[in-house]
Amino acid sequence: MKIIAILGSTGSIGQQVLDIVRAFPDELRVVALAGGKNLNLLERQIEEFRPEVFYSSVKPDRDCAGEFLSMEEMVSHPEVNLVVVATSGKAGLGPTLAALRAGKTVALASKEMLVMAGDIITREASLHGVQILPLDSEHSAIWQCLEGEEGSPQRLLLTASGGPFYNYSRSDLAKVTPEQALRHPVWKMGRKVTIDSATMMNKGLEVIEAHWLFSFPFDSIEVLVHPQSIVHSMVEFADGSLKAQLGPPDMRLPIQYALSYPQRWSNSTLPCLDWTSMKALNFELPDHSRFPCLKSAVDAGKSGGTYPAVLCAADEVAVELFLSHRISLTDIANTVQQTLQQHRSVAQPSLDDVLRADTWAREYAMRFSCGTTERSAPQSDDEGYR
Amino acid sequence: MKIIAILGSTGSIGQQVLDIVRAFPDELRVVALAGGKNLNLLERQIEEFRPEVFYSSVKPDRDCAGEFLSMEEMVSHPEVNLVVVATSGKAGLGPTLAALRAGKTVALASKEMLVMAGDIITREASLHGVQILPLDSEHSAIWQCLEGEEGSPQRLLLTASGGPFYNYSRSDLAKVTPEQALRHPVWKMGRKVTIDSATMMNKGLEVIEAHWLFSFPFDSIEVLVHPQSIVHSMVEFADGSLKAQLGPPDMRLPIQYALSYPQRWSNSTLPCLDWTSMKALNFELPDHSRFPCLKSAVDAGKSGGTYPAVLCAADEVAVELFLSHRISLTDIANTVQQTLQQHRSVAQPSLDDVLRADTWAREYAMRFSCGTTERSAPQSDDEGYR
Numbered sequence: 001m002k003i004i005a006i007l008g009s010t011g012s013i014g015q016q017v018l019d020i021v022r023a024f025p026d027e028l029r030v031v032a033l034a035g036g037k038n039l040n041l042l043e044r045q046i047e048e049f050r051p052e053v054f055y056s057s058v059k060p061d062r063d064c065a066g067e068f069l070s071m072e073e074m075v076s077h078p079e080v081n082l083v084v085v086a087t088s089g090k091a092g093l094g095p096t097l098a099a100l101r102a103g104k105t106v107a108l109a110s111k112e113m114l115v116m117a118g119d120i121i122t123r124e125a126s127l128h129g130v131q132i133l134p135l136d137s138e139h140s141a142i143w144q145c146l147e148g149e150e151g152s153p154q155r156l157l158l159t160a161s162g163g164p165f166y167n168y169s170r171s172d173l174a175k176v177t178p179e180q181a182l183r184h185p186v187w188k189m190g191r192k193v194t195i196d197s198a199t200m201m202n203k204g205l206e207v208i209e210a211h212w213l214f215s216f217p218f219d220s221i222e223v224l225v226h227p228q229s230i231v232h233s234m235v236e237f238a239d240g241s242l243k244a245q246l247g248p249p250d251m252r253l254p255i256q257y258a259l260s261y262p263q264r265w266s267n268s269t270l271p272c273l274d275w276t277s278m279k280a281l282n283f284e285l286p287d288h289s290r291f292p293c294l295k296s297a298v299d300a301g302k303s304g305g306t307y308p309a310v311l312c313a314a315d316e317v318a319v320e321l322f323l324s325h326r327i328s329l330t331d332i333a334n335t336v337q338q339t340l341q342q343h344r345s346v347a348q349p350s351l352d353d354v355l356r357a358d359t360w361a362r363e364y365a366m367r368f369s370c371g372t373t374e375r376s377a378p379q380s381d382d383e384g385y386r
Numbered sequence: 387m388k389i390i391a392i393l394g395s396t397g398s399i400g401q402q403v404l405d406i407v408r409a410f411p412d413e414l415r416v417v418a419l420a421g422g423k424n425l426n427l428l429e430r431q432i433e434e435f436r437p438e439v440f441y442s443s444v445k446p447d448r449d450c451a452g453e454f455l456s457m458e459e460m461v462s463h464p465e466v467n468l469v470v471v472a473t474s475g476k477a478g479l480g481p482t483l484a485a486l487r488a489g490k491t492v493a494l495a496s497k498e499m500l501v502m503a504g505d506i507i508t509r510e511a512s513l514h515g516v517q518i519l520p521l522d523s524e525h526s527a528i529w530q531c532l533e534g535e536e537g538s539p540q541r542l543l544l545t546a547s548g549g550p551f552y553n554y555s556r557s558d559l560a561k562v563t564p565e566q567a568l569r570h571p572v573w574k575m576g577r578k579v580t581i582d583s584a585t586m587m588n589k590g591l592e593v594i595e596a597h598w599l600f601s602f603p604f605d606s607i608e609v610l611v612h613p614q615s616i617v618h619s620m621v622e623f624a625d626g627s628l629k630a631q632l633g634p635p636d637m638r639l640p641i642q643y644a645l646s647y648p649q650r651w652s653n654s655t656l657p658c659l660d661w662t663s664m665k666a667l668n669f670e671l672p673d674h675s676r677f678p679c680l681k682s683a684v685d686a687g688k689s690g691g692t693y694p695a696v697l698c699a700a701d702e703v704a705v706e707l708f709l710s711h712r713i714s715l716t717d718i719a720n721t722v723q724q725t726l727q728q729h730r731s732v733a734q735p736s737l738d739d740v741l742r743a744d745t746w747a748r749e750y751a752m753r754f755s756c757g758t759t760e761r762s763a764p765q766s767d768d769e770g771y772r
Contacts, residue, residue: 239652279670281668283667
């Protein structure tokens with residue numbers, strides 16, 4: 001039986017994790033739940049799943065069953081053997097490191113954490129002999145394709161839906177409203193990742209995530225635009241053979257795989273891929289000129305140091321500004337690019353270096369986007385950046 | 387090191403097996419070669435690979451290095467740890483059973499053998515704890531997709547190119563000449579399998595082959611027409627996830643996989659799949675009305691007994707008659723169907739029953755096709771058929 005702690009249970013992914021738990025009461029048990037600001041939902045989850053411990057960023061007024069603990073404490077709960085990290089942004093960073101140090105398997109949905117601190121997280125995992133399981137559909141696909149294979153693959157092919165505006169011209173992209181961008185044609189996801197999908201920043205972050213999850217060189221990770229989102233990714237092996245994983249575009253499938261691994265469970269509440277109506281699967285190389293965020297992200301990943309943390313932070317600020325109608329969709333790429341250019345990276349950063357770079361990048365990106373900084377103003381030469 | 391006996395080394399598959407052996411002299415060694423009537427080619431192969439033993443259906447005049455042995459004897463050679471069976475038709479049946487009894491891993495290219503005597507062959511394999519490795523691209527694809535998976539899959543999806551005439555009308559199909567049919571647009575194969583591919587009989591035989599190789603029920607094996615022949619087959623698992631294996635349409639890739647298994651070897655002499663130019667992959671359900679051989683084959687497989695042996699024999703006769711311009715391409719299906727209808731199957735047949743059914747079906751199909759039998763003449767009620 002998997003005894004689970006869920007960090008971020010009130011978010012989009014967290015709720016879908018609980019859908020799977022609901023479907024397999026004999027196989028899965030939740031002993032710890034951590035939610036964000038949606039206290040109402042968290043209270044209902046606590047009532048339904050009766051965890052022994054819980055955490056909320058807002059402390060509840062009324063009494064909840066179970067003990068209130070910090071996320072760092074709950075992941076070390078002796079019964080827990082699987083920690084699902086589905087927090088947004090960097091909130092799960094400390095708890096994830098705590099889970100790894102406590103020897104718990106971590107199922108990771110939060111790609112930002114691996115982008116910001118992939119080196120630190122994967123080093124900690126290997127130090128404690130702990131597996132990090134991906135929850136993202138693309139990385140789950142790669143993981144599934146790698147199962148049972150000896151030796152290293154020679155290429156990872158990450159597929160991308162291309163987002164809702166893949167065929168838009170540059171000038172049309174600039175006119176996209178937040179309301180339009182939030183209506184993703186294929187995937188139902190949180191707001192941040194939906195906008196990241198429209199700019200293809202999401203795919204760039206996933207390239208960095210794949211680099212860390214599978215210890216794989218950037219030059220052998222390719223992106224293919226595949227509008228149907230049925231092939232979730234592919235792996236090319238040493239002999240030239242490729243394996244692909246296919247399924248309906250529903251996050252619950254990769255989530256369930258991480259929870260059921262190494263088994264697979266039949267689940268009638270999940271949609272099936274109707275392969276009889278699967279007429280055509282299309283693939284093309286991404287157009288970097290219209291979607292510059294993808295290349296910015298991959299370049300930041302290759303450069304390493306604190307660049308990926310800056311990428312994440314600047315993107316998060318820019319996406320928020322876009323969602324509040326203060327900048328255009330295409331301005332997101334400019335903000336990210338400019339912030340990266342002004343950054344002085346720290347090689348082999350500590351967690352503190354990463355968090356400092358994050359803070360700097362948020363401030364810079366905000367000032368840049370809101371026109372309160374000179375576009376060429378260099379980053380202040382404080383102690384963190386040499 | 388794999389020490390190999392190759393049965394059928396002068397055929398299309400056998401020659402491609404030797405291509406792989408040539409590329410990996412440190413990993414693969416041939417100690418036994420058996421060829422058919424192409425003595426000239428066999429002699430050249432013997433000169434190049436210097437096997438310790440050889441066999442030819444025509445005994446060579448001049449002295450060859452190595453000892454002349456029957457195929458049954460050579461597969462039991464103490465050094466051999468892998469027997470590649472690439473003979474055509476039923477010639478490899480006895481030697482394959484001998485190899486299994488001697489505890490040798492068998493790599494099987496000859497689908498007819500599993501169709502005729504799948505029950506006998508797989509029973510022998512499991513009795514001696516021996517693995518049968520597929521060389522066919524579709525079955526290799528399924529095998530590759532199953533590697534590392536726990537539990538049974540819920541569906542096998544065999545892909546079919548549909549052959550060169552997939553979009554022809556019924557009346558146009560009747561006018562196809564042997565010369566046209568031998569020009570397969572995608573796969574380079576032997577003559578028999580090329581014609582079987584044009585009638586889709588090949589895919590029907592492969593469904594039966596899959597049934598035996600993976601002990602999988604017929605009702606959960608589906609055929610999808612996929613003209614590009616890039617996805618070589620797919621497997622659907624219990625949770626609804628699918629895995630597909632992709633590669634260029636070249637038999638040497640699945641052949642090499644069977645020889646390198648469980649490793650994968652980099653081989654610069656093999657073509658690579660150019661995924662950057664992989665624009666679209668199409669899939670559709672087969673049209674049984676224009677390609678009735680597919681359903682005849684699956685029905686014969688489901689009926690079991692000696693029906694599949696009769697299917698194979700009648701098809702072989704009909705294909706030969708088509709190639710010698712004596713019947714039309716669409717007559718192949720009629721001949722097979724009529725022979726199956728007239729057959730009285732033996733349940734749980736012995737090898738003798740299978741061979742008797744084969745002989746009967748050849749005679750009946752020949753007489754039927756050449757108009758020397760009443761179309762409704764019942765099979766003679768001899769001892770083999772009750």
